Amino acid sequence: MLQNKFKSEFAQLASKAFQATFANKYKETGDETVFSASYILENIEKPKDPTKGRFAFPVFRYGKLLGDNPPSIAATIAETINQTESKLIKITSIAGFINIETDFTVEASETIIDAISNDGKYGSSDAGNGKKILVEYSSPNIAKPFGIGHIRTTILGNSLRRIFLKIGYDTIGVNYLGDWGTQFGKMIVAYKKWAKPELDGKETVSDLLEMYVRFHDEAEENEQLETDARSEFKKLEQGDNENKALWEKFRKISIDEFDRVYKIMGIDFDWVTGEAFLNDKMESTIEAFEKANLVSQSEGATIVDLHDEQLPPVLLRKGDGATLYLTRDLSGFLYRAKEYKFDEMLYVVAVNQSVHFKQMFKALSMLEDAQSVSENDKMSTKGKHVEFGMIKFGDKMMSTRKGHIIFLEDVINEASKLAKQKIEEKTPDLENIDEVALQIGLGAIFYSQMSVRRQKDVNFKWEEVLSFEGETGPYLQYTHARLCSLMRNYTGELNADIDFALLDNREEKRIVELVADFPQAIDDAARMYEPNMIANHLIELAAAFNKFYQRKDKNGKTDKIISDNKELSKARIVLVKAVQIVINEGLYLLGIKAPKAM
Ligand code: ARG
Secondary structure: OOOOHHHHHHHHHHHHHHHHHOHHHHHHOOOHHHHOHHHHHHOOEOOOOHHHOOEEEEOOOHHHHHOOOHHHHHHHHHHHHHHOOOOOEEEEEEOOEEEEEEOHHHHHHHHHHHHHHOOOOOOOOOOOOOOEEEEEOOOOEOOOOOEHHHHHHHHHHHHHHHHHHHOOOEEEEEEEEEOOOOHHHHHHHHHHHHOOHHHOOOOOHHHHHHHHHHHHHHHHHOOHHHHHHHHHHHHHHOOOHHHHHHHHHHHHHHHHHHHHHHHHHOOOOOEEEEOHHHHHHHHHHHHHHHHOOOEEEEOOEEEEOOOOOOOOOEEEEOOOOOEOHHHHHHHHHHHHHHHHOOOEEEEEEEHHHHHHHHHHHHHHHHHHHHOOOOHHHOOHHHEEEEEEOOEEEOOEOOEOOOOEOOEHHHHHHHHHHHHHHHHHHHOOOOOOHHHHHHHHHHHHHHHHHHOOOOOOOEEEOHHHHOOOOOOOHHHHHHHHHHHHHHHHHOOOOOOOOOOHHHOOOHHHHHHHHHHHOHHHHHHHHHHOOOOHHHHHHHHHHHHHHHHHHOOEOOOOOEOOOOOOOHHHHHHHHHHHHHHHHHHHHHHHHHOOOOOOOO
16 A cells, blocks of 8 residues: 555654563553554544644543553653654654654655656555446336436545545446336336327327326326336236337437437446346345344234334235335345445445335344354445435535426536636637536536535535635646646756755645545545545645645735756656646546646
């Protein structure tokens, strides 16, 4: 795994220092791991206030263990380390913290060379080597349009897939289509009643939606429709040929439409599956729960009592024999556990389904307990609901049933149109303006979904997401284009002979630190399933770079990056290149394209 050299150096030296200074005591503690270099490395922090050192290591946890007060421990360890004269780091201590300063010239050269020589791979690691992760995302429902409601799962999941790939996991992106369930009974009734013969074979998702909405309108007056829908769905479940053909037709229309939109968005999957795929697997799921003595009957229905006040029982099968969304999810889990033997499985699904997932994981864990699966072999603990807040779109509420739906594609079109207007104002003679406008429009939409921690709601406002300034996708893209343009304008020589000591101002220092900490940001994002951490890191880096770009010298003139000072320009242009690599790579991890000019 790519590790910050300075942190590693500190961890090694600190571990040795502990062993030397507390030689007798630390063996008596019975917990030697906390003195190991790897433990120390894991617990190095980054001070919020950068003047407090590049990194810091708190020693409070050693107070009790060593029977000494933390400030004194910190001072002793700092002193011991300083005696070893590390070339890379300088150590001080304050109030229970050991502060670590790096040799800036060394850090700048190491970091920039690392970024440039690993272009495209910078920030990769082998943290996930030998591990398999399934990331399930998007999962729209058939016969319903791809609305803005599915945008967040699609964008967050796509990013998580890229992040886990980057750190070496065997990563499988799964799209679990909602292609089964009672809504198909409704669609079939609607189709049989109202389909326009002249459209046969040419229907689009909008035509399907129109029928779906009409069904709900008329069902408000006419209860018979709901009854009919139930019986049509039952027929479908029993394999009725006509209904099956209709179901296949709806499915195909929807999938073609989804694929078209995914292509525009640059989203892909490794495995497109769906609820219907599990139809022949549910019987064995129910049997497994029966065998484990976990089911009971309640008014003709088959249920699993979770013995949990917070959670309603799992309804495996209704009185009329129909299975449910949760039955299918349980079957899907068991199937994937067997087929993929994953180390982790993420369900990137909105927070309003959290009870559903809690029920599911609890039921699975009860099943494994009943089967006496050993703690190590348990799969139920490997599933994780990566939940996210809702997306609000101005004041409009969304409900497919009422037909109040914002189509994702309309949002994309609107975003690109506005982006195009902006580009035309700024750079009217840009080549491939439509392509770039789409990239910017998508950048705005994608970024808006990761601009906050995932559990928070997002309020989507055009003026905000499309701004070229502030915390937006277009701002990052614009910064990237600026970096590329600087590199195009540099006509000086480029060779390995660079004097990194020439990089010495505050802005340059800040940039180097952010480039150096990019791998850590990726790791953090993976650990917390939070692409927002990468988004924030890029914003900080872009801001630091733009500050550098506008920097004034002593005389109040802009301190140009490329100037008559050849050696300085050369050192700066490699710094520019390193920033460009990180922003490009970071945007890629968020699913955003980085145009070279805009
Ligand atoms: N199709 C569902 C919906 O649109 C989401 C599926 C989420 N994934 C799952 N395994 N339940 O609400």
